[in-house]
Amino acid sequence: MRILVLGATGYLGGHVAERLSALPGVRPLYGGRSPGADLPVDLATARPGPLAEALAALAPDAVVNCAGAVGGDPVVLAEVNARGPAVLCAALREAAPAARLVHLGSAAEYGPGRPGERVHEDGPTRPAAPYGATKLAGTVAVAASGLDAVVLRVGNPVGPGAPAAGLPGSVARALLRSGPGPEAVLRVGDLSPYRDFVDVRDLAEAAALAATRPGPLPAVLNISGGQAVEVRELVHALVRASGFTGRVEESAGGSARSAAVGWQCSDVSAARAALGWAPRHTLADSVAALWASIAAEPLAAGPGGVR
Template identity: 45%
Template sequence: MRVLLLGADGFIGRRVADRFFTDPELQVTVLGRRDSADIRFDLASGSPGALTRFLDAVMPRVVVNCAGATYGTQRDLVRANTVAVATVCEAIRRSAEPARLIHLGSAAEYGPVSIGAAVPESADPRPIGPYGVSKLAGTELALSSGLDTVVLRVFDTVGPGAPAGSLFGRLAESLRRALERGEPQVRTADLSAFRDFVDVRDVARAVHAAAFSAATGVVNIGSGSGTRLRDAAGLLVRAAGFEGRLVEEGRSGGPIVPGQDPGDRPGEVLWRQADVRTARDRLGWRPRVPLEESLADVWTEIACRV
């Protein structure tokens, strides 16, 4: 089966590429901005017509969109997460043989949710901030395109290759410096919130499963459990062998408890936990890599970096 992979240089995209290239049933073509891509193309600035010509040359049965941006200005986020998706959808619609589209969304599209509860795909999205808004706009474009589309709404992804700007990428680098310098403490952001962590390799498995499935609509991809950031950070500290202490900066509000109204602390997402039954039932997918292993691998990669 021919697959066109977009965004293979990103955190998730690299693992999806690894997974796809090891499957002898797949013939993978990579499209992106870098020289390593089979086809050089910028989704944020290129025209749908030009992309359609590439689609007609490759004739993929599946297009996987892992492209996007997590950081940047509002303009950057809209171009990468919304305009680029519009270009992809229009190009596929114009192509001679429209492909199935697998688009990677984000749990940030949900925004604040009820604390203590698993959020289902049917929940009304209420994103806060330009990233969540731009991702939701991209999801809505994909779902309303009329194409054979599944959106994998990915929760908080961790594991080897974690971006330097991510919470655990920054924390791992801070722990490394502290160990090298013999410093007794490491400063970090507020760790009171809860997140649903899923290993990047498990996300790649979900994308692979979606390529062979008939699932459409939104499918949550997460672990199915909410973990306090402080507890997750403790796993990384333990993996590093750091015996000092973490100092949280910018803490706000009181403790987070089940049943708390998310409106008590406006502008914050206090809780994330995915309802993953749809992924189990429609993709045959379950997470496999435990959080402790994910974070140990984050540390191993940072510790071995020259």
């Protein structure tokens, strides 16, 4: 089975590609802007016709689209998160209409949740910022494509190799730079919001199941831990894992996107029914793996502190 992973050199795509490579009978193919990719492509600028020709040559049985942008101005977000999936769907309809498409969406598409409640896939979508809005546009493009497609609406990924662009990775790197002394200060933003974290390895397992599962799948499936956790709990778990003995100050400015969403939690029962999937890693597992991966990196220069 030939499965093309787009964005295979990114955080999520790298874990998905690694999981697929471990499956018997699966040959992963890699797409993206990196040299040596089986499909050299940037979905933000690709044209449907040339992309269709390249896809036809590869003849994938399934495509997992992990390409996406989490930061940048609204134009960049729209090009990558909205235009990209639409172009991919148009090309697949021409080149490989029978291929399964697995697209990674985001729980940010839901927007603010109601405290104490888990949102189902048919819940209202009210994204609070351009990121969630552009991810929702990508989901709509995939769902309306007529392809054999499923969108995995992913919670907040955490685990080994988390990038500095997200809170878990940025906090871990700030702790690494801060040092162990009691005089050290870790400055963060407001840690009171609740988020639904999912281990990146569990996400990779869900993507692999969705790509290889025979038969039709629902248009959208929530992939998350299924539990709302105060962000403060994540940060203090990282503090404990790092051995940091200084002070944590919630004095830095946080992102407007995070401030607008005080509660986020998804119901994952549909993914359990459709894929036989459930999250296996606890938050403690994720934090331990994240810290081990960051601690093994070359020490980053610069003062501690995250936003």
